[in-house]
Amino acid sequence: MMMEHRLSVCSKLCYAIGGIPNQVAGSAASFSLQIYLLDIARITPFHASLVLFIGKASGAVSDPVAGFFISKSRWRKIGRLMPWMLACTPFIVVSYFFMWYLPPFVTGRVVWYLIFYCIFQALTTLFQVPYSALTMFLSTDQKERDSATAYRMTMEVLGTLVGAALQGRIVASAHLSQYCTWNPPLNITDPTYSLHNTSDFSEPSDPLSHQAKVYMIAAGVIGGMYLLGIIILFLGVKEKDDPYALSSDRAIPFCKGLGLTMKHGPYVKLAASFLLISTAVQIEQSNFILFCTQAADLHYHFQYLVVTILVSAVVSIPFWQKFLQRFGKKSAACGISWMIPFAVMLVTIPNPILAYFVAFVSGVSIAASLLLPWSMLPDVADNFHVKNPYRKGHETIFYSSYVFFTKMSAGIGLGISAACLEFTGYEPGICRQSKDVILTLKILVGGVPAVLILVGLFILLFYPITEESRKETNLELEQLRRSHQSPENLDDHREDTSV
16 A cells, blocks of 8 residues: 555656756846846836835735636646646746846836736746645655655755856856955945945946846746756656545635635644745845845855855755654754854854855755745645545645745735835945945844744744644544545445535
8 A cells, every 4th residue: 555655766856856947046036136126227126126026926916826727627648737837837938038138228127027027926836836736646645745845845955056056156247346446344434435436337228238148148047947847847757636535525616725724723823934934034035145245245255155055955955854754843943043143143243254154054944944834734734634524626725825925925025125225225236335225234134034033933833733643644534545435434424524
């Protein structure tokens, strides 16, 4: 029986590799899009905040919509989820490229980037929702699903590393401090310093400038990864037709299922906790390069600091997988808090040696924050299935609504952080920002993530699913499957549920 549920290493690897392109593109956007909009496209911080927030919001709104249509889709020869991923991939590539294209006009750039960022977010949602839910359709064995999740998160963190390193390497020349001929101290108070010493960027209306070209090259390379990833996913993964569905199961209407999901206690606590934690990570990511170049005199280190963070995260995923198997998933959440004191140290003592140590520890914490929610969501779905044994189709609802909340919260966080830079007087393309901007960047990288993580971990204390309850849930699901092999039991259960 158990051999039927086992997944080959090849299947796990192909499944994991299929998610890499989304993470590569997401990482590139998280680290570079804000500074690209400010310093290359030369739109104001306020307009940049609108692009980031509305774009994230459009992706968030697309999640329940995608979940609705996917839950209504029929099973086909290649599966129920796979057709969605195959169909949207070519359009993702096109929208991603134009998201980094510098149009020759200036006045309509805000609308240009808003349109293509919204399209990109919506399309990646149509890919990510079925891809995430596919975990539930690989095997019914909890250990195999956890193992597949660990493979997936390792590869996704690797994809985040590749995205940050590749993007950073290709576009670094667009932000080199060599354009500044002097290096004033951080505590300057004369606003004329920054205005008189602007960097020698090319005319922003020129789409063939060096700065614009390197971003388009990076977009083309990353877009090509989508095509390779979907081919590997399609050839290497076999989707199983509702392995959790019992013969008497009826599909949950989407709106009713969404209502039941929002009333399911374990899911509400898990989603509330990790949407705060993921928002903290998003805010730190989006402002990290700005902090290094504008507030910490780490111009020549930021690429290597980003790589250090992500390499640390990649090598830490197997450690956290072993840790949660031995000590439990809630216990592993303690590792997320490790980044708090070190992030505060970085903004108060921006020393290069200390910065690399902080980057390493932050990577370990980020690995835990990435692995845990996707490892715990299948447990929540199983718990829901036990409480609603004669319904199916809830898996997509759980995954789409979870991604909706995390994207919406991240969009709000990114929008607010960019708006803060606008209010404190951030000016694109200058060598040195004002003292207020530097203070704002320090708060956004150190203070705000610390508060959000602490609140998120406090909520997670009330998450009710333990290792013991997971085992009990697994036994109950197996008993339900066995009982439904008998026609008379099937009829009895139908009568019970009709009451």
